[in-house]
Amino acid sequence: MNGFVFDIAHLLAGGLVLVSIMMLYQDRLYALLNTFALHALILTLSVAWQAYVQDAPHLYVTAAIALVFKAIIIPVALHRIIRQLGIHREIETAVGVGLTMLAGIGLVALSMAVMLQVTSEIDPLAREDLAFALSVLLLGLLMMVTRRNAVSQVVGFMSLENGLVLAATGAKGMPLVVEISVTFSILVAFIVIGIFLFRIRERFDTVDVEALDEFQGDRR
Template sequence: MEITQLSHYQQAILLLAALIALTSFLMLGQSRLLRLVFIFAVQGILLSITTALAADVLDSPHLYISALLTLSLKGIFIPIMLQRLVINMGLHRDMETLKNPARIMMAGTGLMVFSYYVCLPIIKLSPLITLNTIAISMAVVLLGMLLMITRRQAVAHVVGFMSIENGLFFAAVVSTYGMPMVVELGIAFDVLVAAVLFGVFFFHIRSSIDSLDVDQLNRLSEVEK
């Protein structure tokens, strides 16, 4: 099926899916935490637009609430909180040196191809748009994991964790036409609590050892007095 044969809604969903995947790649290649947080905010805004579009086309009023929660939490509140954490801890001046950035981006490309390969059997049972959205959702999840693996700063790990949740949420909204409202509210509350707890832990860790570098945290050992 050619893209011109798809409805305007399906074309818009594919465009938003491509932009969400692009933000995951951009996060993978960022060395500054503030830019990383900004791109994560853009991804959250794109996700909220996708949810609002699905709510309008599918006539699902509860998805409007989900879109508003997504915009408020992932597009505004959590990015602002992470930005303040980065600035207050003095991490905005640091530039994290990526080890083998070309290999990291190649690995990200490989994960994208792998996602499409895994999702190919779906095309026999579902339309082409479902294949693309599920494949991109899986790719966003895998790219979030890769971001957590390749970064040393704990803040980047939080962004990777939230990006994984974004990929799962995108698949739920587009492929299954949204989740029950109770489930969506529960997930939103869990994400909010997790973000607040991460912030509290970061302040305590920073005040204790003056670093959020994961490599240094792994080398910590108790010193007998």
């Protein structure tokens, strides 16, 4: 039983990392959003599995939140935004896809090396979980750094948050209230960023963040 529990948890967390890497090479916005929805779905499954394994009913709530907000509401909302804004649907990358993928692989290796070394005495399930969570987090950050489009930066930010949730559910005893507040703060961030997207678009006719830099104050 224990081996099976471990394998499923491992599979789901590993799947999350895989989808994170998949997001790195999407070059269409709609495809990116679909991948993000998949990301959130796998997170939901992973959290639900943790809830079942740890026999912690409150984690089902977390899973439900992840499913409703991240797998459904946010992707749909982003779809609507893209349609309404009529955004150019190709993603301009700042760094080439190949290089980004290589960097992503390096980051996954790095987080494995760090986590497996640092957390040698805690139980292996949480340990693997933390290592995967750190990879997801770093990959999310990498996506934010390498994309110029504001929408894909939002997606990077959201996937980064998924990594946080994964880490939180892996560690036993994280209170529900913390998870809910984290989720809601992310939601608020999403709303704020969404509003900003509209404003940026209204003003500058693009959501390429490089365009903002031209309007920065006096530069030396």
